[in-house]
Amino acid sequence: MDEFQFIDSIKQKYYKQPSVIKGIGDDAAILRHTDEDTIVAMDTMVDEIHFSKKTTEPFHIGYRVLAANISDIAAMGGKPTSYLVSIAIPESSTLEQLHEIYEGMRALADCFQMDLIGGDTVSSNVLTITVTVIGTVKKDRVRYRSDAKIGDVIFVTGTLGDAACGLDVLLNERENLNKYTYMIERHRMPMPRVTFANACQTISRLSLNDISDGISSEANEIANASKVCLNINYEAIPKHHLLQEFSKEKVEQWVLSGGEDFELVGTVAKSNWDQLVTIAEQTNTKVTKIGTVEEDPTGNGVVLLSKENQTTVLNKSGYTHLRG
Ligand SMILES: Nc1ncnc2c1ncn2[C@@H]1O[C@H](COP(=O)(O)OP(=O)(O)O)[C@@H](O)[C@H]1O
Ligand SMILES: Cc1ncc(C[n+]2csc(CCOP(=O)(O)OP(=O)(O)O)c2C)c(N)n1
Ligand SMILES: [Mg+2]
Ligand SMILES: [Mg+2]
Ligand SMILES: [Mg+2]
Numbered sequence: 001m002d003e004f005q006f007i008d009s010i011k012q013k014y015y016k017q018p019s020v021i022k023g024i025g026d027d028a029a030i031l032r033h034t035d036e037d038t039i040v041a042m043d044t045m046v047d048e049i050h051f052s053k054k055t056t057e058p059f060h061i062g063y064r065v066l067a068a069n070i071s072d073i074a075a076m077g078g079k080p081t082s083y084l085v086s087i088a089i090p091e092s093s094t095l096e097q098l099h100e101i102y103e104g105m106r107a108l109a110d111c112f113q114m115d116l117i118g119g120d121t122v123s124s125n126v127l128t129i130t131v132t133v134i135g136t137v138k139k140d141r142v143r144y145r146s147d148a149k150i151g152d153v154i155f156v157t158g159t160l161g162d163a164a165c166g167l168d169v170l171l172n173e174r175e176n177l178n179k180y181t182y183m184i185e186r187h188r189m190p191m192p193r194v195t196f197a198n199a200c201q202t203i204s205r206l207s208l209n210d211i212s213d214g215i216s217s218e219a220n221e222i223a224n225a226s227k228v229c230l231n232i233n234y235e236a237i238p239k240h241h242l243l244q245e246f247s248k249e250k251v252e253q254w255v256l257s258g259g260e261d262f263e264l265v266g267t268v269a270k271s272n273w274d275q276l277v278t279i280a281e282q283t284n285t286k287v288t289k290i291g292t293v294e295e296d297p298t299g300n301g302v303v304l305l306s307k308e309n310q311t312t313v314l315n316k317s318g319y320t321h322l323r324g
Helices: 003-010 058-075 095-111 162-171 177-188 194-202 215-226 241-245 248-257 270-282
Strands: 020-022 037-046 079-089 115-123 128-137 153-157 206-210 229-233 264-268 287-294 302-307 310-313
Touching (some): 058 128, 058 177, 058 206, 079 194, 162 177, 177 241, 215 229, 215 302, 264 270
Antiparallel strands (some): 037 128, 079 128, 153 264, 153 287, 206 264, 229 287
């Protein structure tokens, strides 16, 4: 199969979204959105950085890369509608593996009625997949990191540290993997929090960020953008009971800096907290209060972590690709 036959083989037979005027097959795609703002985000995954043979089947590679992208749309409060895929393929990849990658993306895309509308295919030494995701949002319901205000409740969805635990279990080839199935699933097939984020439309102001690098990073991103202090209580951060068998140090590292849970961290006015809890119940989403937004006297933004009755500054300690 050559490049052009490959593109033909991954092309959808029809498009679900009325916004797709032109999808795959010309020099570019054409979209038409009338009433809403368009959200555009991009994330790349690279072999041996974001996945490896030890951790992921081709299906999961596709699923995860799209999930990471959709998660950014959720974090802006939007609805994902379409995506483009750039794939750099090494000689060692088989056609079957490539189709499984696309099957993984399609499986998640179908959950949100998303269309594959374009991309690029090249050969390379390292399997690299870049997705551009497109979504829509009502213009007065965009969720900026800069919208946290003093007095807000800080919340997170789901439990934190699960994906990092699953990754650790896979990388260290522990025996009795069945015991860790839930954590492995959380690493391989994270479900971005679109339904919850969209159901929050009745609330006029939220700040939101999705947890890809680790909450220590994303909480700092909100604090810096909003120039406030996020005071977080470590004990209040929800942790899955399966983490109990691991050392306190490991759990702390996974919870604060593990990343890739693709949960949401955000802040909401105290007066809207009950409403948020109701939305969480209606959308089957676990939501937990983990702290309060306070004034930052320096004006730069800071995150404080209270743990065992001690309060320290929580610096960004999540995943980073470049150091120094
Ligand atoms: N190489 C790049 N060129 C241009 N913009 C970039 C690049 N890398 C990241 N960005 C932008 O920087 C911001 C932060 O990116 P990132 O930390 O990857 O966000 P996220 O964790 O939500 O994926 C985003 O607006 C992103 O589009
Ligand atoms: C084989 C393997 N090793 C390590 C990791 C852990 N890891 C790789 S990248 C990353 C952070 C998230 O990726 P990034 O490219 O920073 O995504 P973004 O923040 O842009 O959404 C983590 C936790 C992994 N997923 N797979
Ligand atoms: Mg990114
Ligand atoms: Mg993000
Ligand atoms: Mg990152």
